[in-house]
Amino acid sequence: MTAVIEVSNLTKRYRDAVAVDDVSFRVEKDTITGLLGRNGAGKTTVMSILTAQNIATAGSVRIFGEEPYENARVLSRMCFVRESQKYPDDAQPRHAFGSARLFFPNWDQNLAERLIDEFQLPTTRAIKKLSRGQLSAVGIIIGLASRAEITFFDEPYLGLDAVARQIFYDRLREDYTDHPRTVILSSHLIDEVANLLEKVVVLDRGRIVMDEETDAVRDRAVTLVGDVGAVDAFCADREVLHREGLGRVASVTVAGPLSQADRRALTASRVEIVPVSLQELVVRTTRHAAQTRGERIEEGALR
CATH class of the missing domain: 3.40.50.300 (P-loop containing nucleotide triphosphate hydrolases)
Known part of the structure; x- marks a missing residue:
């Protein structure tokens, strides 16, 4: 082009x-x-x-x-x-x-x-x-x-x-x-x-x-929701863009596409794979970039 x-x-x-x-x-x-x-x-x-x-x-x-x-x-x-x-x-x-x-x-x-x-x-x-x-x-x-x-x-x-x-x-x-x-x-x-x-x-x-x-971009990241142990074990060697947790349940957004083997392993561990919207990906990416630079994040900047 x-x-x-x-x-x-x-x-x-x-x-x-x-x-x-x-x-x-x-x-x-x-x-x-x-x-x-x-x-x-x-x-x-x-x-x-x-x-x-x-x-x-x-x-x-x-x-x-x-x-x-x-x-x-x-x-x-x-x-x-x-x-x-x-x-x-x-x-x-x-x-x-x-x-x-x-x-x-x-x-x-x-x-x-x-x-x-x-x-x-x-x-x-x-x-x-x-x-x-x-x-x-x-x-x-x-x-x-x-x-x-x-x-x-x-x-x-x-x-x-x-x-x-x-x-x-x-x-x-x-x-x-x-x-x-x-x-x-x-x-x-x-x-x-x-x-x-x-x-x-x-x-x-x-x-x-x-x-x-x-x-x-649509395949650039996913959010994984499930038992904190299973989610953390899968994300150990991956770039984490965002993390939330409540009790034994973790919700972690990770960068990179998932292979079929990854998806089978997550399904076996009862970890839900949730697509990330473009807006959520932009929010997570900019926040992650700012956090790696040690900058303060203002809530609602992209809302």
Whole structure:
């Protein structure tokens, strides 16, 4: 496959803080990639550098094989939907859509109008007076209707209720199927977007802790539940990502796939094998990485 995004040894420092730390990854053409991680992991900073809205301290970025900064050929082929998007004080959604229609050559007005109706968005109200969810809907509509070759969605659904979020997921899936393009989706609602993703890149404290195809990730870890002696004996030589216990029952999440022999041995020991969801795996992996570095973990960072 052809890589449309190539990131090599990317680093971004702010005085004494390192927001992105020597990050390298590739994104293939016409795929949906999840850029996942805790709040403050560096996701927005990476997206801002890729879209030339921020400058790297070190490393290189190539979009369509070119440096994106001050490069109109590249920037005109991308759309960045960000949570903190700013608009003029007197701007209305219809103004934002009109500008987008002029800027993006693949703009689909029929899709935009359909989404306006589905999100029940008032197009003649000042954007500064919209609710948080309505403001998110403006960004989602631009991101989908633009049909840009590369679209970045940075936590695009903030303030949307469950019904509106599902509309976004459904329309993204439908339009991506009919009009393939490259989508980078940053999210902390990982289980909600898991079925959309073909690849996941997980950041923790500015570093990549996971960069894999989604199908491969699903076999990366399992949780074993059973008698503490049987579970501990099996896990003795394995990497433990998380452990909980109650009396004689242990629940241990271990890294690595299980062989058929492993499964037979666990069944014989009456140890239950429980699949790990993508969100749980990301939570366990980032916590495990932080604990090995001796860092404090904040509850709910990925919830």
